[in-house]
Amino acid sequence: MPKDEQGIGASTKRREDIRFLTGDGNYTDDINLRGQAHVVFLRSQVAHGRLRGIDPAAAEAMPGVIRVFTAKDFESAGGLPCGWQVTDRHGQPMKEPKHPILAEGKVRHVGEPIAAVVADTLEQARDAAEAVIPDIEELPAVTNPKDAASDASLVHDEIGTNLCYDWGFVEDNKAKVDAAFEAADHVTTLELVNNRLVPNAMEPRVSIGDYSRGTGEHTLYTTSQNPHVIRLLMGAFVLGIPEHKLRVVAPDVGGGFGSKIFHYAEEAFCTFAAKAINRPVKWTCQRGESFVSDAHGRDHVTKIELALDKDGLFQAIRTDTYANMGAYLSTFAPSVPTWLHGTLMAGNYRTPLIYVNVKATFTNTVPVDAYRGAGRPEATYQLERVIDKAAREMGIDPIEIRRRNFVTEFPYATPVAVEYDTGDYHATMDKVLEIADAAGFEKRREASAKKGLLRGFGINAYIEACGIAPSNLVGQLGARAGLYESATVRVNATGGVVVMTGSHSHGQGHETTFAQVIADMIGIDADQVDVVHGDTANTPMGMGTYGSRSIAVGGSAMVRAAGKVIDKAKKIAAHLMECSPEDIELKDGKFSVAGTDKSVAWGDVTLAAYVPHNYPLEEMEPGLEETAFYDPANFTYPAGAYACEVEVDPETGKVTLCSFAAADDFGNVINPMIVDGQVHGGIGQGAGQALMEAAAYDATGQLVTGSYMDYTMPRADDLPYYAVDHSCQTPCTHNPLGVKGCGEAGAIASPPTIVNAVVDALQRGGHGHVTHIDMPLTPLRVWQAIHQR
Amino acid sequence: MYAFDLARPTSVADALKALQEEDAQPLAGGQTLVPTLKARLAAPSTLVSLRGISEMQGVCHDDQGRIHIGAATTHAAVEREVAKDYPGLAALAGQIGDPAVRNRGTIGGSLANNDPSACYPAAALGSGATIVTNAREIPADDFFEGMFTTVLEEDELIFSVRFPVPKVSAYAKFAQPASRFALTGVFVAQFDDGVRVAVTGASEDGVFRWSEAEDALGRDFSADAVAGLSVPAEGMIGDLHGTPEYRAHLVGVMTRRAVAAAG
Amino acid sequence: MTKVSMTVNGKPATAEAKGNTLLVDYLREGLGLTGTHVGCDTSQCGACVVHVDGEAVKACSIFALEAEGAEITTIEGMAAPDGTLSAIQQAFQDYHGLQCGFCTPGMVMSAAALLKENPRPSEQEVRDYLEGNLCRCTGYHNIVRAIMAASGQESAVAAE
């Protein structure tokens, strides 16, 4: 597919790599402001307790201490806002207790900030933080979302319940779904846990607040995926700072995966404190601290039922989920188990009737919010696991049962409120079987058996909804923000282009791909295009990067803005060549008049725009710069099929991931190399969820896996090479690039693939009693499953 | 980290002098101590770095064929330097942590620390090594006193470790998935006068010898000889990564694998 | 505070340090070499790997004073003075061995140490050597490929 080395479809090498490879990146912690003070947060060591008092006097008297802050200092500030309101089955709004910057009255999870000590140096702040002793009366903790529903111990006394909402979707389908189960030939039931995860971007969070008394301007440098969202939420809802007096900068960001979408207490604190002490205030999170302060992901307890007819055709799906919100509602938390999960329960299949019930509860744990995939991995996992189980129960091949039920005609309206625009699920299934060499499995299985190892083959199909939008729809669903994206395309006099995008790159390579698109549209060298992002002072108001939305929504905004630029440039060119703009063609950086040999170069036109000596000033303003805001008509629906092989050592329970194959349909692809990389990373994280990672709480609410000593991160020697393919392409029908988004697919589709493979290995290996194991499939769990007869 | 001074003596005598200071503590590779200090779990007044003391570095042999390893010798150096003469020990050293950890961490630090899931204690006990300090010589059988405790007195410095070399030996390590320390590790060594089997990672009492297996292997050094044996789950560590039953089971599996590898 | 000197990237360097100043803080704060990163507090992530006298070391786990007089190489010293990338750096770009770039300095320094010890490692040896370097973005695939390529070996997987 590559046309050349730099346009759409080329695996252009990333320009951002040069600075990252030479130590020249500019991450937030690399920034130090003159005169900056350091803050250390005193965090709760107990999961739940009444905060009877805090005495900062001793700490305040210690060397270097500037001030100790507690909740009292934030009486005039708002709580951290939630950006999505869910309406429950009875039409009532969700419960939304206040989320204070520093704990008020109660502590509700281990890691909750209670006080903040600001000192000249970091070590002084740490010393002093040890001298702040809060008086806490411990209360019983609840950590499991299902247990919380009993209300035995209330996380928020004032709301009188731990239930945030009880959501039914689609409520009108409920009776029909129940009837379909009554009538079904076969019902498969599966109870499972979608394990809680800690996102663990390798760069810990950092915030630096700065304030100028001279101008009244605040600046916040922060590790964010969406600086404009932080500016809006923090300015308008927390601190009451008008946006023109607040600049938020997210420079190079070392990975996000969702965890850097949300507006965190530390950001508001540093912004507030910088003004209060009239010095910049810096906070650098330590890894141990990020385990108990970054929003976690997943944590669903689910019962799913699948009704089938005798041929294995799906008749209905019914699910019952408890979703953990944690102690407070993080920015987008309520949307994850609802709109990002329920709407995906149809998967790639023609199931006519679906009912999803989700009870979201508060617990004494770190807030839970979107983590790579957000809701869609939970949906895919349940569905693809229950399908595998049903296939086994009915004696139908797991690939065949999927094929029998695939949606094949598009557009397809699901019973869960979304409409798939295009897709070809058989094509990606064919492809994955080819690249996984499914035909050679039996031989490999025999070879493994000779070594005493049980080999299994796992298969999976998935669909996801990306490019989350449109704003008017998500608004009806409870979003309190728009979900459009913006871009300004500025052409300089000498022809260079600067794209200022509201998207944010924290590993995705926008500086390269966005430039590829512009280079292609204009026909200039990609080196002539610069992409600017991450600073509210020099980018248009945009919503940032998450939900695989950058190219689909941000890229579309850029294409629109560039289209406007080109239209105007054609008018200028027409003026210069004394013809009509309709006759002008732009190709290879040259404007020519159709049917003639007349042409002017891109650079001549851009120069004319800024040196408008020969210019239609009465018709047009000089200059060449346009902005566009793009609000898509629909989600995009990437889909595909994944397969993998595992070996299980029955003596130790250890699972080895031997091979992994992914066939994705992302529509058109701008940079195949980068798309491959996105899929690889997602598979790595998905393998982590399936086999290794768990944020585990004990009964008292302590996070047992609060460091890399106990939280298992996938390492290079845990993982194989992956075979990835995205040659099956059904371009999105409703955005200008025909793209769908690729950032989350790997993380969404790999966990069920791997669990299916392990169950397959055990079934084939004589352990037929094992029909399910909850993730992560650690050696201990697999060994226990084998031996629990 | 709390504040402290860092002393860098170049002789054992100077190191011992520096350690006289109240709350002074030796610093070897720092691969355990530095994270501990970062977590503010230790507050020494002075750290006495052992890296500059050449007498405590390196590997040599005595006329009885025993290997002497200086306490401040890194895991990487042990892996390299005993590869020919004591491959089982070299392989164990090569399985500790990652390359950067092995470039700093030392055998003396590991033994003094006696982490219940550390690897070296299994080698020392499994080889019947002798821990040589500035004050005395301590047989490995008497050295370890349960999790994170040894018979070392305050201010006593491990100077070197003396290993008799077995005919064959091997270490089988089942890694705790997150930390990659030993969830259960078994070191097996066959000498002319018998077999030693030392187990780390599994017991609440730290590293221990599995005498039943030693006897069985003394009669017949084969994996089959220990196939029917098991250790009781009682007293084994139970945590997120392994129940006591699981660890007890792994002791058997890893012993068989170590024997097969030594084979 | 005392002045501590060492040779960093071939040039003499001096900055203040206390007994408890870590090498990584000496480099980042004292010398302004912010390419070396800190990703954890338990010596496990490897974002901070530098070379001390030619060996890979986690700069978060040794004190600046311990490195007094030593030869230190950081990521900033890997390219030629004119900016030309070293073979390993170039391979990381060519094979897309980095995304967010945060783990990258440590990865490159570990890879350089590996290839010095073992110029033609197998895929498994590469993966094993990276045990102490965490990456959350790449799933390691392209990192391993880049290192294989830098050692002059095209990896077994077809370049997609």
Ligand SMILES: Cc1cc2nc3c(=O)[nH]c(=O)nc-3n(C[C@H](O)[C@H](O)[C@H](O)COP(=O)(O)OP(=O)(O)OC[C@H]3O[C@@H](n4cnc5c(N)ncnc54)[C@H](O)[C@@H]3O)c2cc1C
């Ligand atoms: C990422 C990582 C992974 C690891 N994986 C493993 C593993 O798989 N297996 C394993 O066994 N270990 C592992 N370790 C621990 C590592 O082996 C340490 O190097 C070792 O435990 C301590 O040795 P050190 O030289 O670093 O000692 P230090 O950290 O310097 O000191 C440890 C303790 O010993 C004392 N001490 C040091 N030297 C002496 C001496 N000569 N005499 C008396 N007291 C002394 C110190 O005062 C301190 O109390 C790992 C460490 C890390 C960071």
Ligand code: FES
């Ligand atoms: S910062 Fe994580 S190992 Fe050094």
Ligand code: FES
């Ligand atoms: S590239 Fe982001 S952590 Fe490795």
